[in-house]
Amino acid sequence: MDPLLIIGLLLAFGSVVAMVFMEGAHLSSLLLPAPIVLVVGATIAVGLASTTWRDALHGIRLLPRTFTGKVPSPAETIERLVGLARTARAEGLLALDATLAGTTDRFERTALQGIVDGMPGDELRILLEEEIGTRERADAAGAGFFNSMGGYAPTIGIIGTVVSLTHVLENLSDPSNLGHMIAAAFVATLWGLLTSNFIWLPIGSRMERICALETEEMVLVMEGSLAILEGSQPALLEDRLRAMVPRHRLPVEAA
DSSP: OOTHHHHHHHHHHHHHHHHHHHTTOOGGGTOOHHHHHHHHHHHHHHHHHTSOHHHHHHHHHTHHHHHHOOOOOHHHHHHHHHHHHHHHHHHOGGGGHHHHTTOOOHHHHHHHHHHHTTOOHHHHHHHHHHHHHHHHHHHHHHHHHHHHHHHHHHHHHHHHHHHHHHHHHTTTTOGGGHHHHHHHHTHHHHHHHHHIIIIIHHHHHHHHHHHHHHHHHHHHHHHHHHHHHTTOOHHHHHHHHHHTSOGGGSOTTTO
8 A cells, every 4th residue: 555645635634734823824714614615525526527427537537546646666567477378388288277267456367368279469459559549548537526526626626616706795884804704715726726735636646546446457468468478488477567656666576
């Protein structure tokens, strides 16, 4: 688990809280229900309106992986593929059929099934590349749902401020409350900026990165599987696959 998103968000909001107390202000002055409801509710509403229901639902499904940061280990994948290459060279490609039952990843099962079924390398590559492309498009749409809300939130906050300032202008006859009312009016803008930069955009960016790492893993499996189909030597395959992975993502001893 990589808790960096949670840590980052807590530090970001904590910095705001620290500033409020250092300025001698009151936190309750920022926790006004009306602007929070407007900014959060309207942002989610227009975010839904800007996409399709299935894309939004896919983005929501990606949230658990986004927060945990759980992605496949390239070192483990390389080790597994090299082991399959050894089995294929020693016992033949049909021997990989025994490993299908224990393979939980759908993409890897597709690749191994293609090898066992004797699918030509060109056709298998086309099949796997199509699956990778489809996955990329779906993940981009899911992350785009949160990024779009990050774009809408500041403007919605300004809308809330304009609405509140209109109320202020209606009460110019009560100067004693003008300062409080004007300050409250700008809380909507504050929450628009906060939710955009402290919630929606970080989640969208993190989601894009996690999905990119998963796509890289799929490419690793594809290239390894095609090399196995071509009868690549395990040692050469290991070197090739390691060259495809950034050094900082490999264990120190493997780097």
